[in-house]
Amino acid sequence: MNISEFAEYAGVSKSAVSRYFNNGYLSADKREMIEKAIEETGYSPSFSAQAIKTRVTKLVGVIIPKLSSESCARITEGISQVLYEHGYQILLVNTANDYNREIEYLELFRQNRVDGVIFLATVFTEVHRSVMNKMHIPVVIVGQQYKGFSCVCHDDYGAAYALTELMLKKGAVRPAYIGVTDEDKAAGEARHKGFLKALADYDIKLEKQNGMTAEFNIDSGYKCAKRLLSGGNIPDCIFCATDNIAAGAIRYCRESGIKVPGEVMICGVGDSKISTVTAIPITSARLHYKTAGIEAAQMLLNSIGKASVVPKIMKLDYEIAERESTDR
Amino acid sequence: MNISEFAEYAGVSKSAVSRYFNNGYLSADKREMIEKAIEETGYSPSFSAQAIKTRVTKLVGVIIPKLSSESCARITEGISQVLYEHGYQILLVNTANDYNREIEYLELFRQNRVDGVIFLATVFTEVHRSVMNKMHIPVVIVGQQYKGFSCVCHDDYGAAYALTELMLKKGAVRPAYIGVTDEDKAAGEARHKGFLKALADYDIKLEKQNGMTAEFNIDSGYKCAKRLLSGGNIPDCIFCATDNIAAGAIRYCRESGIKVPGEVMICGVGDSKISTVTAIPITSARLHYKTAGIEAAQMLLNSIGKASVVPKIMKLDYEIAERESTDR
DNA sequence: ATAATATATAAAACCGATTTCATAAAAAGG
DNA sequence: CCTTTTTATGAAATCGGTTTTATATATTAT
Numbered sequence: 025m026n027i028s029e030f031a032e033y034a035g036v037s038k039s040a041v042s043r044y045f046n047n048g049y050l051s052a053d054k055r056e057m058i059e060k061a062i063e064e065t066g067y068s069p070s071f072s073a074q075a076i077k078t079r080v081t082k083l084v085g086v087i088i089p090k091l092s093s094e095s096c097a098r099i100t101e102g103i104s105q106v107l108y109e110h111g112y113q114i115l116l117v118n119t120a121n122d123y124n125r126e127i128e129y130l131e132l133f134r135q136n137r138v139d140g141v142i143f144l145a146t147v148f149t150e151v152h153r154s155v156m157n158k159m160h161i162p163v164v165i166v167g168q169q170y171k172g173f174s175c176v177c178h179d180d181y182g183a184a185y186a187l188t189e190l191m192l193k194k195g196a197v198r199p200a201y202i203g204v205t206d207e208d209k210a211a212g213e214a215r216h217k218g219f220l221k222a223l224a225d226y227d228i229k230l231e232k233q234n235g236m237t238a239e240f241n242i243d244s245g246y247k248c249a250k251r252l253l254s255g256g257n258i259p260d261c262i263f264c265a266t267d268n269i270a271a272g273a274i275r276y277c278r279e280s281g282i283k284v285p286g287e288v289m290i291c292g293v294g295d296s297k298i299s300t301v302t303a304i305p306i307t308s309a310r311l312h313y314k315t316a317g318i319e320a321a322q323m324l325l326n327s328i329g330k331a332s333v334v335p336k337i338m339k340l341d342y343e344i345a346e347r348e349s350t351d352r
Numbered sequence: 353m354n355i356s357e358f359a360e361y362a363g364v365s366k367s368a369v370s371r372y373f374n375n376g377y378l379s380a381d382k383r384e385m386i387e388k389a390i391e392e393t394g395y396s397p398s399f400s401a402q403a404i405k406t407r408v409t410k411l412v413g414v415i416i417p418k419l420s421s422e423s424c425a426r427i428t429e430g431i432s433q434v435l436y437e438h439g440y441q442i443l444l445v446n447t448a449n450d451y452n453r454e455i456e457y458l459e460l461f462r463q464n465r466v467d468g469v470i471f472l473a474t475v476f477t478e479v480h481r482s483v484m485n486k487m488h489i490p491v492v493i494v495g496q497q498y499k500g501f502s503c504v505c506h507d508d509y510g511a512a513y514a515l516t517e518l519m520l521k522k523g524a525v526r527p528a529y530i531g532v533t534d535e536d537k538a539a540g541e542a543r544h545k546g547f548l549k550a551l552a553d554y555d556i557k558l559e560k561q562n563g564m565t566a567e568f569n570i571d572s573g574y575k576c577a578k579r580l581l582s583g584g585n586i587p588d589c590i591f592c593a594t595d596n597i598a599a600g601a602i603r604y605c606r607e608s609g610i611k612v613p614g615e616v617m618i619c620g621v622g623d624s625k626i627s628t629v630t631a632i633p634i635t636s637a638r639l640h641y642k643t644a645g646i647e648a649a650q651m652l653l654n655s656i657g658k659a660s661v662v663p664k665i666m667k668l669d670y671e672i673a674e675r676e677s678t679d680r
Numbered sequence: 681a682t683a684a685t686a687t688a689t690a691a692a693a694c695c696g697a698t699t700t701c702a703t704a705a706a707a708a709g710g
Numbered sequence: 711c712c713t714t715t716t717t718a719t720g721a722a723a724t725c726g727g728t729t730t731t732a733t734a735t736a737t738t739a740t
Contacts, residue, residue: 026726037690042728049688066486071465072403073727077695081400083443091432092425101419104446108453115411116444118432125436135396158394242629271629297570301599303631354696365720370698377718401697405725 025067034061045069084324085138087117087129089146093240094296095313096144099166102317103142110325112139123147130155140324142166147207162327164320168210169337174327176320176338180210180293183309183342184218184263187291190307190344191261192226194352196289199223200234200259202248202269211240215265215293234259238269245272253282260288261350267292267299270306274349278303289350295343305347312340353395362389373397412652413466415445415457417474421568422624423641424472427494430645431470438653440467451475458483468652470494475535490655492648496538497665502655504648504666508538508621511637511670512546512591515619518635518672519589520554522680524617527551528562528587530576530597539568543593543621562587566597573600581610588616589678595620595627598634602677606631617678623671633675640668 031038034057043050044058061067075081084107088096104114115138119125126145133141134155140162145152148170156163156173165175191199199219206213223230236252238244245268252259253276264270270292277284284290284304292299295310319338327333359366362385371378372386389395403409412435416424432442443466447453454473461469462483468490473480476498484491484501493503519527527547534541551558564580566572573596580587581604592598598620605612612618612632620627623638647666655661 027728028726038727039690039729040688043689046728048729049686051688054688066463068463069728070404070463070726072400072409073695073725075400075695076398076404076697076726077728079695086444091419091429092422094420094422097420097425100444101446101448104419104444105448108446114444114446116414116428116432116442118429118436118442120429120433135394135398137399242625268625275629297596298626298629301570301603301626301631302629355698356696366697367699367720368718371719374698376699377716379718382718397698398696401695401725403725404696404727405698407725 025065027069027073030061030065030067033065034058042069081137081139082112083115083138084112084321085115085117085129085133085141086144087119087126087141088144089119089121089126090240091116091118094298095167095294095311098313099144099317099320102314102319103321104317105314106318106321106325112325121146123149127151127155130159133161134159140164140328142320142324145170146211147205148209162324162330162333164324164327166316166320172335174323174333174335174337176316176323176340177210178311178316178340179342180214180311181218181221183293183311183344184215184265185222186218186342186344187293187307187309188219188222188263189226190346191263191289191291191350192222192228194289194350196261197228198234198257198259198261199228199230200236200252200262201230201265202236202238202245202252202262202273203265204240204269205237211265211293219263231259238265240266240268242268242272242275245269246276247272249273249276250280253277253280253288258282258288262288262290264290264292267294267296267306267308270308270349271298271302274302274304274306285349285351289352291350295345299345299347302349304349307347307350308345310343310345312342316340353393355397355401358389358393358395361393362386370397409465409467410440411443411466412440412649413443413445413457413461413469414472415447415454415469416472417447417449417454418568419444419446422626423495423622423639426641427472427645427648430642430647431649432645433642434646434649434653440653449474451477455479455483458487461489462487468492468656470648470652473498474539475533476537490652490658490661492652492655494644494648500663502651502661502663502665504644504651504668505538506639506644506668507670508542508639509546509549511621511639511672512543512593513550514546514670514672515621515635515637516547516550516591517554518674519591519617519619519678520550520556522617522678524589525556526562526585526587526589527556527558528564528580528590529558529593530564530566530573530580530590530601531593532568532597533565539593539621547591559587566593568594568596570596570600570603573597574604575600577601577604578608581605581608581616586610586616590616590618592618592620595622595624595634595636598636598677599626599630602630602632602634613677613679617680619678623673627673627675630677632677635675635678636673638671638673640670644668 117129236248291307295308299306445457564576619635623636627634
């Protein structure tokens with residue numbers, strides 16, 4: 025049923041029906057007639073038809089690298105909560121860590137379809153910048169700082185520094201690092217730099233074979249820990265860039281009889297659910313993922329419809345959750 | 353830029369442009385002119401305008417109870433993969449376990465906006481049925497069986513039976529159960545029944561105080577395990593309806609010095625990431641979440657556009673992943 | 681009482697596409 | 711060579727709404 029048929033059914037004009045849904049002038053009796061007709065028919069206006077005229081879709085594109093990652097899911101949950109409260113909906117794109125798909129969907133969103141975009145990105149390329157610059161709808165980036173765009177991010181550097189310092193203060197002198205690629209500015213580079221800075225400040229140096237790059241999962245942490253810990257002269261602490269990596273490392277230690285924290289301290293980042301239930305609970309830095317999603321969504325909603333917006337950066341604080349894996 | 357402006361720019365008629373995007377009759381030179389103009393302007397047709405005329409939105413509504421649950425995330429990942437391959441996108445609704453919001457969005461989708469709905473539901477009410485019956489777009493339900501609708505679900509009953517049998521065969525005689533509400537037909541009722549049937553078949557009875565209902569999280573498992581294990585005459589095995597509950601139970605055992613599996617065997621369901629890294633790795637049943645999402649999406653795509661479709665039920669098999677928590 | 685303003689209404693134009701229609705040119709068939 | 715079919719084309723109608731316009735009526739101000 026379209027607006028004309030409905031208007032006829034209700035005994036009013038199309039314009040009156042439209043005004044009813046858009047708070048225009050409308051007499052009480054017409055309002056009543058329309059309400060009664062809605063009751064009877066269940067009519068509601070077509071989103072597509074509204075969008076074409078108003079240029080408002082009430083849709084926000086959310087681009088994420090991996091839905092089944094706890095951090096992504098929690099950010100998206102925060103986004104979802106705020107958008108729901110404001111009558112917006114999420115057009116979700118799971119890129120499965122495929123950078124090309126990020127570009128593909130940015131292009132898609134560039135034209136129409138959504139009112140704004142929230143982008144949980146990991147690695148930025150020149151192509152990203154060129155596409156994003158041509159975008160004429162607001163974009164908010166979560167988890168990274170990217171010049172020229174509004175961002176909500178975590179203090180990855182500070183968290184990594186604090187965790188490393190914690191272990192050094194407890195007497196670690198032969199540290200190791202299992203990180204992710206430095207191409208990832210946040211989880212990779214920033215945490216790496218925070219780790220190295222703490223080492224520098226405490227006059228401790230990283231032996232070359234003790235720095236490793238892993239994937240974002242448990243198995244990869246397991247394998248790296250194996251390489252790190254199967255030689256002689258093993259490290260006495262391992263900074264892991266994520267809790268999953270730390271969980272894998274702890275699993276390896278458990279299986280090979282290496283005492284955590286006795287022989288080697290281990291920490292992760294993210295304070296995910298997993299960190300409380302591992303063989304040895306993991307000391308980690310709580311990053312406020314859901315809050316990041318909430319803030320990003322609010323930032324985006326504040327930008328939608330505005331002619332131009334000054335890009336803002338919001339950096340969220342962290343808290344250290346100390347658990348057994350770094351006890352001394 | 354709209355189709356008229358673009359057509360003028362390209363030096364062809366509106367109709368020609370439309371035909372270009374919809375594979376109509378078009379001479380080679382016109383095709384070339386249009387391609388050149390697209391190159392130069394980046395024009396692409398408006399989704400809203402297309403949708404209004406074709407009544408196709410290329411959008412699928414996905415309603416899920418909790419995004420940050422690993423099972424939901426994996427199902428959604430499967431859905432996303434298939435829809436992507438077919439040029440569809442996901443309109444995501446996270447209901448945060450609020451049944452009213454489920455109804456609200458079913459209502460919203462009922463009218464327009466999406467071409468089909470995938471519903472990861474937990475508890476069905478009469479209101480659900482009445483709304484879903486009025487739906488004139490296809491709906492596929494994941495994780496539950498619901499008469500009259502196409503469903504993709506797991507063999508919760510069989511998995512629970514097999515896990516329980518495994519523990520009974522290893523000599524357990526005083527079983528306990530930590531489940532979720534029976535209102536949830538799959539994770540609640542079906543697993544509960546599978547557990548009870550195994551007990552019946554092995555002539556073992558459940559002491560009343562050894563059956564408990566928990567929430568879907570680690571802390572709740574911890575608390576239930578505490579109640580279960582702090583008295584005298586404690587159970588010698590605990591069937592947990594989810595891995596999270598089992599992880600909580602294992603954490604309690606670890607903290608209170610109860611030996612797993614020595615004093616009490618524990619199992620979970622879902623074979624989530626967590627089950628491999630807990631203090632004692634958890635025996636669990638692998639449910640194919642991502643596959644469920646993939647199958648559901650395919651089922652839905654097969655129904656879209658068809659006048660009427662016979663509802664189908666697809667029940668996916670499970671596999672037992674035996675780990676230390678049930679060793680004997 | 682009259683002018684100015686606020687409220688209320690329907691018709692018509694418009695949003696940006698697709699599709700039908702009428703017509704023409706080219707290709708194929710006999 | 712003429713008829714039929716296929717290919718190609720732009721104008722116009724249509725999809726389901728919103729918004730402008732023009733006009734009428736009711737209030738308020740002076």
